[in-house]
Amino acid sequence: MKIAICDDEEYYLKDISSRIHNLENIYQDEVSLYVDTFQNGIDLLESFQIKRYDLIYLDIELNDVNGVNLAKKIHDIKPNCMIIFVTSHMSYFNQSYIVNAFQYMKKPLKDKLFTNELKRAVKKYQFYQKTFVFPTSVGNTVINVHDIIFLETFYKRYKLYTTKGVYYGSLKPILSYREELLEYHFFQIQRSFTVNLAHIRSIDNSVVTMSNDEVLKISRKKYKEFKQAFYKFLDKQ
Structure with a gap:
């Protein structure tokens, strides 16, 4: 895991x-x-072009650039880079949300918060590294779990919607994968659809819109459990 300070x-x-x-x-x-x-x-940004850090502890008030503006440039290059702002002032707190900061820490740093947030960052990094080998119509395909948007299953077949495209295959070999996905940030919103909570763009009553603009319906029986799982997921982000 590559970290920059x-x-x-x-x-x-x-x-x-x-x-x-x-x-x-x-x-x-x-x-x-x-x-x-x-x-x-400036030196951080130059190095980031090559090393693509996974986690950055970033002072907001640097001598040469504004940390918030720097964070925007970093996320333009690598959107899932985790940025923890470190600052002596709380006045920038609201701006940290604009760039989807992972956390905001006030100097001097508190031991418990620092430890907990590093543990959370490592866990998220490990999630990004997790891969599955799906048997698809074009052969065995390695797919990162965070690239999976949702899984659709139907009679003897499946469709896997990812950020790289859509894959097809026989249902039976991937049933165990579906169960394993549920151990990550996934939820089975109805019999046919298992969604990645991280790729939900919006929720409107019993309908979710995914990051690929697909609109899926949550079953009535699953709705309450889904809301609890989704808000719990958001709290951990």
């Missing part, structure tokens, strides 16, 4: 690096944490 105060570069390395042993069997540090936004 960008702050014009050397103290916080060392402080955040030290906190990450102190927690690294927790994940040594699951994921390695690689850390780069930067004292200005």
